Amino acid sequence: MSPTAPDRSTVLLGTPGSRERIDTPALVLDLDAFEHNVALMAETCRRAGVGLRPHAKTHKCSTIARRQIEAGALGIGCATIDEAEVMVAAGLPGVLITSPLVTDGKIARLMQLVSQGGDVMVVADHPQNVAALDAAATAAGATLRVLVDLDLGHHRTGVAGVAEGVRLAREIASWRALRFAGVQAYGGHLQHIADHAERLAATRAADGRVADLVRELTAADLAPAIVTGAGTGTHRMNASGSPFTELQAGSYIVMDAEYGGIEYAPGEAWPFRPALFVAVAVTSANVPGSVTTDGGTKAFALNGPRPRVASGPLAGAPYEFSGDEHGRIALPDGRAAPALGTVLECTVPHVDPTIAHYDAIHCVRGDRLVEVWPVDARGRRPAAAA
Template sequence: MVEHHKATLGPNATFIGVKGGRKRLNTPALLLDLDALERNIATMAAHAKKVGIHVRPHSKGAKSVEIARRQVAAGAIGICCATLGEAEALASGGIANLLITSPVVTPVMIDRLIALNLKSQGLMLVADNPANVDALAAASANAGRRLSLVVEFDVGQGRTGTTSVEMAAALARQIKASLHLHYAGVQAYYGHLQHIPAHAERKAAAAAQMDRVRALLDHLKAADLAPALVTGGGTGTFDIDPDGGVYTEVQAGSYPFMDREYLEIAMTAGGASPFAAALFVQTSVVSANREGFAIVNAGYKSFATEGGPPVVASPELPGASYRLMGDEHGGVQYDAQKAELRIGDVVEFLTPHCDPTINLYDRYHCVRGDTLVDIWPVDARGR
């Protein structure tokens, strides 16, 4: 069991190690099936080794020092963070080789970044703007330690990133010319492709964007700016990203957990997913006065809602569906001829979108079978 101060474990700490404790938890509770988590991490590590690509798992969903430790122990080259706050939290937990995948631009946040760079080994940051690069160079000069920058290249997401090969090359040249910065490589992340349902369509869309990355790399090489690192890709394209021969590492983030959105797509050419659901929200039935309809104590505050409704994982409820019924409540419709829910019954749900759902909770309740074996903090929640 990972040691945490008792006071941080919350009201369910008393059930750790108690056989059957999984069903006795105060709810709603975020559950993490450690057997499934460990298999998922091992599966991704084995795949990456087989195809000859590095994995730098994204922690924007997990937000967990303990999960990052396990990924690094399995062979991950480092960890991605979406925000400076996430990087600070993971660095405080001893995680090195962090890549912050979004720009850091305001003066007060640049000050925090420079402070983090002084103590975090292998820290890198993406940039997409020359004025920001100048500001980062000036701050690094004052601190006396070089900062490693990765040029971000937009591959169709339309969010951050340089928007042309020429713009990306100019930024790379600017970084390389600075005495106070290190040109570390290129980021090309196509998050908008990760949930395309059909594998063939997802592969074709990714291939089109990898062609653009390849053109950028050819241009950079000709300009004596060939990057040592090319990072991008994700869970939905984990078996596609290596095929293009452009990426040196993959930023998969959801694979340790999986969620409804990922489990509903064809993860591989054959359709089957090598990763299993490991993340659930456990709830309790608080009212059951209507036939075939029960109210559980989990609503808007318990599930991320932009990805559609969660799915009942247990118990088996034929024809079950969930609908939000307020901040604290949700309704479960089911076939009353085949099952019955009573007050106090436990209902576990597969999350619709793991990342923002995790961010609603302070703790993971780690289970093996019917036993609660540990409680881990969501270290970077809200950061």
């Protein structure tokens, strides 16, 4: 199905039992669990006195982003200019592009968003990029807010240390068309440390690095108005006792098997509920002891734990891939093969790249399909379309 094609499942909206009649493979979102997760993170941040700028790279869906903002989020994080274009077009405020934009094409698209009145900020980690951003903003007659990106040890993007961060902030502030807006410090490598005590220790060490940069910037008369970062795995640790003014958590809205494998806190289960599943259908049962489904490697992300059947007659059974378009489920001892066409919902290994496979999210309450939301920020858009 193309991104603009109508979803045939819409004919089922509101029909009893329609959850089991969605055309497979498909993304299925349990709205009750999703709404619980959105409200809980918003309330957690409110109580801690910290802002929430959830990351749209998780869901790539402007409808979900709007729900998050309506619940109290101050804006949306975007990993790419592609996502940012969709969020701005949807009229959403506070869009922060969290990866440096350095090519001429992407910077031109950024300037188009800013010139059209989009509420957009970017990050940078190199003076060369800062100069290019200023040249483009000057040519467009625009003013651009830029944050210093600080590397916390993930070694993906970011300035190497505190001294480099102060120098770059001064560089940003020196240009006529740029405004120094703050600091981003995202520790992606911290989010999935399984042991809580180990994750807490690593997070506090990273907090100290951020605090050092904030202190030095303040001493240089460049106190950052925004200090943004953190994620689902460290959100509670970063919500209090840290230098962050806002959190960028993303996966909490639906959770996935990766987060299911780490310790939330000693003696505490994760408060966020699994809300997203991949629905597949049984297509063959001729091999004794197993069944074949219509969900292969194109239907799931391949990083993270293997999926498991989450509900139905084979609940708990591990899911194996049997090619691009097929999956295989071994029948538990004594379990009969489900009838052909039986729909089985499976856990999601890693939510972000799994959602990126699909054009639509099928929203259910109980046994009914009630809404279909487009995954409108997936894919790549050519610079010529800017």
